[in-house]
Amino acid sequence: MRRRILLFPIVAAMLVFNSGCAVNRATATVAPEGRAQLSQAKTFYVVRGAKDERGIERLIAENLTKRGFKASSGAESTPPAGTDAVVTYADKWMWDITMYMIELTVVVRNPDGSFPMASGNSLHTSLTRKSPQEMVDEVMANIFSEASKKADAAQKAEAAK
């Protein structure tokens, strides 16, 4: 009986306070006009997230460098001169024995940082958790893969004309 009294508030709290379960996903989208801009971009600037104390902006910049781009990062929202694309992101963390990154959204924007060319989002729950480096790699890979697919489709459409 005592156990039941203890469990009822827990069950009720889950119903009232929980917004739903997290389900793994990894998606990317490229704007129709963003495809061409992204394929021409060589220099990226990653803006550090306002609440980020883990240095995710450096991981994104390192990932872009590994992909052969010139990339820098910083807290300033104004990019250095000669920047082709500005990258912003939002990272969410959860605790399950240890802290882990549950969700990462990366948006690649035009040089003045106002309009999005492409975005990617990955969400991995505790059982399929990935390291921050792996999360960054998955999101960036999906963005560039989607841009490549859109470019191929556009070439085929042009050839068909």
Place this chain on the structure above:
Amino acid sequence: MRVCGACNGLAPGSRRLILLILASLAVAGCASPVTHQMMVPTDLVTTKTHPETVSVAVNGGNKTDEMGKSQISNEEFALALQEAITRSKIFSRIEPGPSAQYLLTAQIISLDQPTFGFSFTVKLEVGWTLKRADTGKIVWRESIRSEFTAGAGDAFAGVTRLRIATEGAARANIASGLGKISQLEL
């Protein structure tokens, strides 16, 4: 009736508790997708209407997983946008595909939803592009951020409050996007 095969060794009271927890988890985890009817702004302020026709395309949305959180699908957002254009008469007519004079694209960039809480604030960013169909010239392009908070008074269950907040953020984004289009000189 045998409903829990793994509960055989447990006392009847414990079985009932386990079933209650499982049922609550199922109810708490059953997310419903947002509907286009609830994303149509009702208080849309338009400066002027345009006599041209428009086609609508939406990308970047996601389908709702029943065990996940309420998401905005491309189809539902497009239907809400079309309904809002028709109601407000911002454009004379909606035409499918390239036969329209203007192409309106909405790219869902990010949907920020909380996991736990009493009141849920959902933040949405959508990239809007309006271009001429004949020349391909972009006449307006803007990224619009919107948010909506659903409080305890809106719904008892968390999953329902999240859906209400998500629909509210989408409604505010569509209202803002169409409001800006109505100010354009086309």
